Amino acid sequence: MLLRAYQTGKNIIRSIAASLLIGVIVGAIDAVFGRGLLAISDFRTEHFTYLIPFLPIAGLLIVWMYHHFSEISTKGMTLVLEMGQGKRKEIPMLLAPLVLVGTWITHLFGGSAGREGVAVQIGAVVSSQIEQRFHLCGDKKKMLITGMAAGFGGLFQTPLAAAFFAIEVITAGKMEYGALLNSMVAAYTASYTSHFLGLAKFAVPIQSALNMSQPCVLGPVIIFGVIFGLTGRFFAVLLKYAKEKMSRFFRNPYVRIGLVSIPLAIILTLLYQGRYSGLGTNLIAAAFEGQTIFAYDCLLKILLTILTLSIGFQGGEVTPLFSIGASLGVIVGKVFGLPPEVCAALGYAAVFGSATNTLIAPVLIGLEVFGTDNAVVLVLVCTVAYLVNGNRSIYTAQQLEW
């Protein structure tokens, strides 16, 4: 009895030590990756016309990198999720540097893509490697999830959302509560580490609150949920469709990325000199600072992000999804005569939740980024969005529990 308690205690302490270690390492890498990405994005914005013509060549370089070093790593998040589901024993170590550099290149030359999938993949690789070498925890799956949480938490500095994202994303409807403690520790550690290393947290404290007790608010809130949910669903479905069609139509990945990048670069240039290039943080800023948001911003960002990702460029989907949700939120808020910044915040969270088929993570990211004044509305909108997304997910390897 005492021996068992001692063993259990020792195991918990070892696994927490591993989580702290993972948090520090992944948080530091996130800081480098995130700060590098922001610097690259600023540089691109300033020198857009000189950089965008090289988008096709950048694409060829990315494909060559993956082909040369680790072909299987092109599968990205699929590898991580499959390992979480026990279908795969390991993830290639090269995945981390490849996806990091590939994403930097994508962003430098004006592709439209995200960053969080990258951070999650890096976190997963680092934690798997640490577990494989030092056997601190003894539970591969737990450490994988811990690394995912650290990656997300270090990049966005939203540790609660990060921990819950990692435990709910692998299998929809199943919460990997066995890894919750480690994920929380790693996500908080990574978040503090990257903050300490100078990566700024994006946060917009929103002061105005929707009054849910008014019937003229409940109706629109449900409609918002439906709209955001269908938008996320549309993104997930179209991304899958585009990836399939592209790889069937252009069997050679060099031809695919080299050829399709040319019209993509032209479109990105013609549309306001790169308004839809990069992460979409420009759209997010515009949405919350009351600058111009066009009604078609969200649609164009959807299409160009999908085009960028489906031909082989690297990067995540989440920050573009945030920007799509925020710009859509401004528009629907204006239509219903409700505060645009509140609706932008709701869209920011709910479109992300719908497209990733998660529910707890988007609510928590809403709380951690925008403050708590609209917490109940946020839960309701994200729940409705989750209900109408039909379990579609940008992570095609995500399983369904039921």
Added chain:
Amino acid sequence: MLLRAYQTGKNIIRSIAASLLIGVIVGAIDAVFGRGLLAISDFRTEHFTYLIPFLPIAGLLIVWMYHHFSEISTKGMTLVLEMGQGKRKEIPMLLAPLVLVGTWITHLFGGSAGREGVAVQIGAVVSSQIEQRFHLCGDKKKMLITGMAAGFGGLFQTPLAAAFFAIEVITAGKMEYGALLNSMVAAYTASYTSHFLGLAKFAVPIQSALNMSQPCVLGPVIIFGVIFGLTGRFFAVLLKYAKEKMSRFFRNPYVRIGLVSIPLAIILTLLYQGRYSGLGTNLIAAAFEGQTIFAYDCLLKILLTILTLSIGFQGGEVTPLFSIGASLGVIVGKVFGLPPEVCAALGYAAVFGSATNTLIAPVLIGLEVFGTDNAVVLVLVCTVAYLVNGNRSIYTAQQLEW
């Protein structure tokens, strides 16, 4: 394709119609049950000394009722959870009136017990009966969960917490998202219905907020989570232990309830004339109105509730858990020099979550009862409480997903 879409649409509409119907009926029963219970509680408080001597006879009456009408119904929530897990095909219809009347009797004569388990059982019985007779939905499990959500939502008028409680309580770690839409519809409908029928919602809008960015706050918040979590765990473990010991020591249920009620009635009388009788709403009111809370209030409420329930009295556990958490929160808040009402709110939610082994429901009940100012702290405290409870649950039939 079109035919399938038509069929799917028809099924969804039928199941939503069923959820609305369940919401209205269960909400109405909840209003009768809840208002009756509050009236009975007031009556008992006023005439305590005349009523408490009859506690043993009330106990005998309850045991006779169950023995005479439906012996198996004593299993209560176990029947509901087992049906949710597919281990049982139906729940006896008599469960609903028995548990309703049994709870009223328990409270009239001064037992310490709750009400939500009762409402959940009533909801489950009503929805199962409706499904069995009218086949509106075609999915027994979905309708069972819908009824549970309606029962909880109608009684507490916290529809979000109710819907998520119903989908997460049956199997820990598994979210029954397939029933989320119906649960939401039924919980909101039941909540509006019971409110319309004059059942008041308990809500304490809390204005002061803990500032999480201060390190002197994060530490105590984690400690609170540990304390609340261990308290809920202690309650769940002791309740199970007491039930087993009691039924082994007194094999005859009449002897068990008749004999043990005598010292129970004496203790309840000696301890401030019934301070620990009933739901514990007196302790909750004292906690939030700044009245006297003794350091031993929570412990006595734990012990007397467990004694009441373990010898065969009827009622739920959740409102006593709320009162245990709130009175404990006041004490720990004072110890750490933090606003007692905020800590009471945190304890209210977290002890309930820990004892029921749920995580999303307690967070949502905190938001719906106390407002959103402390949302992030609430998530953190409930998560820590969930982590230290070791998957113990007052619902012994609850399964574990992992």
